[in-house]
Amino acid sequence: MSSQETVAWDDLFEEAHEGLSALIDRLESVVVGQRPLLEKLIVALLAGGHVLVEGVPGLAKTRAVRALARALDLPFRRIQFTPDLLPADLTGTQIYRPATGEFDVRPGPVVTSVLLADEINRAPAKVQSALLEAMQEGQITVGDETIILPETFWVLATQNPIEHEGTYPLPEAQLDRFLMKVLVDYPARDAELAMLDLPSVAETSLAESWPSDEPPLFTPDDVLRFRRLAASVQTAPAIKEYVVDLVRATRDPEAYGLGLAPLIELGASPRATIALIRAARAHALLARRDYVTPHDVKSLARDVLRHRIMISYEADAEGLSVDDVLIRILDHIPVP
Incomplete structure (x- = not known):
């Protein structure tokens, strides 16, 4: 590596560290008492790997994912997995146009950058298979058409460890596609006490509890640059x-x-x-x-x-x- 390349790498390294530190600080302002979860989500983001988050309801799993997507300026979609969910509800469907006699593809919510698969273990095998293609291949198939997903496509799935009625065990092949399975525990007493001072105690939505004048910290291109930097460590x-x-x-x-x-x-x-x-x-x-x-x-x-x-x-x-x-x-x- 030449001296100029070394300087450029050092500058990018310093930029990444400052940006990631600011990212954690911002996330902790809306997700209190879950710093280990936030750090592991960022690690997975940098490594370009999907994450399965397991924890009982009410531990801010969904809130953390929403906050992270907003801070990164990445398109975000949430899918509530249910036993009656169909693959087309995930990937999209073909719509017949009588005027042209052709089928048009209407992409589903999986075509995004950050996909929150809420209670992923509630969906049947066919839906899991469709999600598996997206996670492994970075693409989906709707009819005869293949849709390439964004480079920043990232799945964060949640599941409840204590509820088994109406759930389907995830197949081993799909579990293996998750970079990490993170277990979320209850926050400490001090953190739980601090939650009572959050604006979200009075306001129910994340949009209301997050200051509107705070711009995203990163662009999608920044995310890809930081991933390349992490790979070069x-x-x-x-x-x-x-x-x-x-x-x-x-x-x-x-x-x-x-x-x-x-x-x-x-x-x-x-x-x-x-x-x-x-x-x-x-x-x-x-x-x-x-x-x-x-x-x-x-x-x-x-x-x-x-x-x-x-x-x-x-x-x-x-x-x-x-x-x-x-x-x-x-x-x-x-x-x-």
């Missing part, structure tokens, strides 16, 4: 080996001296290895570093891996969760 060979060992330990724990084989039904795929590296690079950029550390990897390992691993009935019988198994792996694999 340096990753040492030892860090890459560490990531590979973590993922491979979920598939072959005996090879790593872990007595976890009876507890794991299915380990993580190589897609998880790639996802963890991408997420770690984005986390490093958010932390104002141009290199990845083991802390970046360990901070996101459970979010990246928990939905890609299937534990056995024996683990269930012992009262162990996927996170319990991952913690054992993280504690055992040597940190470089």
Whole structure:
């Protein structure tokens, strides 16, 4: 890299850090007590990966996504997934024009930049299949026509962990397309108390609680530039080996001296290895570093891996969760 290229990279790096810091501050002004969620959403944005957010109702999951889309000046659409939802409700449909004798395509709400799939596990398999094409291929098919989605297309899905009536388990192939599965917990007492001072306590909509004179912080082009910057964050060979060992330990724990084989039904795929590296690079950029550390990897390992691993009935019988198994792996694999 030449000296001019180095200066340009340093300037972009500083611009990204200042912008991301301002983004978190703005989001925290309307979403109180959920900073870990906000940071992980931004990491996923920088890594260009979709996110599955799981938490009980009332934890500001939808509000956080709306606020993020507005701050980035990205087109936003929300779809409430229900058992009677049809693929055409997502992707769009063909409309016959008698005057021309032809069919015109009317794109559905999936043709956007930020798609909030609310209660995603309430939709049947055909709808999930249509969403899977959009998530994996960056395109949808309506009749005979293929529609390419924007480069900034990004799915943030939510699901309720305690309600099972009228829900459909997400297929493993679709779960694997989510970069991270983030678990949202209740806010701390101080944060919950601070919520009572938000304008939204009196005003119900985000538009009313967000100052109208605050312009978006980024443009869609900025988002793409910051993604390229995150992808260029340096990753040492030892860090890459560490990531590979973590993922491979979920598939072959005996090879790593872990007595976890009876507890794991299915380990993580190589897609998880790639996802963890991408997420770690984005986390490093958010932390104002141009290199990845083991802390970046360990901070996101459970979010990246928990939905890609299937534990056995024996683990269930012992009262162990996927996170319990991952913690054992993280504690055992040597940190470089």
